[in-house]
Amino acid sequence: MQTIATVCMFLAGKVEETPRPLKDVILLSYEIIHKKDPAAVQRIKLKEVYEQQKELILLGERVVLVTLGFDLNVNHPYKPLVEAIKIFKVAQNALAQVAWNFVNDGLRTSLCLQFKPHHIAGGAIFLAAKFLKVKLPSDGEKVWWQEFDVTPWQLEGWSLD
Template sequence: MMRQYRLSYCKFLRESGIRLQVPQLTIATATVFTHILFCHQSHAHHDHKIVAAACLFLAGKVEETPKAVQQVISTTYQIKSRKDKAGAESIKLPPPKKEVLEAEKELVLIAERTILHTLNYNFEVEHPYKYLLTTIPKASPKVRTAN
């Protein structure tokens, strides 16, 4: 069950990040934040998509690619609602009511505070990308000569 949650929020973060046009690094940071939260907190106590939205919002601030909370909430709510309704990509839903977005905003901001406490305000995330980018060019000539 936990694996399904992880897969679900990773896909959700990726799709939301792409829709919000944030860099891959921001999406990766949000994913790490979500993983860390759920290492310390139970999936049963938190809606994983609300937490993921809050992590994406926080990661945008941490990675200096911020998006307005309303933009994050609107985008993630649409993705979440579409998936809940039918799971189909092509469904165009009407925009949510203002009250619904305000309630969603409140949940995301509460989740953000929980994430901040869980992370102990430590936002350092070491991603493997920089190591991969330096290692792959070094390995590529060896791979070519081996073939």
């Protein structure tokens, strides 16, 4: 499990265009995994221990890539968030900024595994409006939340979670 977690951190850096050298990922993850064993921090500095970890991580990387079908395309909620703010002509920069901050904070959780990107964007706008006590536009053919394929009840429920 720890090897796959290390592999996923290494791959995430590559996918998000913030790659870290494999050596740094190995050293840091080894240190975290063995934080209660100070001698382990020294062991990873031994060439044979490091090389063994490196081979394990590279093998794990291949396993994860094959398992995912080499599909590492990740859709983030930022695009639907920006599009919605433009569509609804929300003039308040504060609303856009707070919604953006909610998306940022949400990506540090398992939110992106639980919901689709456009649902996260809709939830962020909903929470930002609620937080700032701003009324979102509801005129026209579609009310704002329909743009995200969600209902007000879903948004309200998610905001309580």
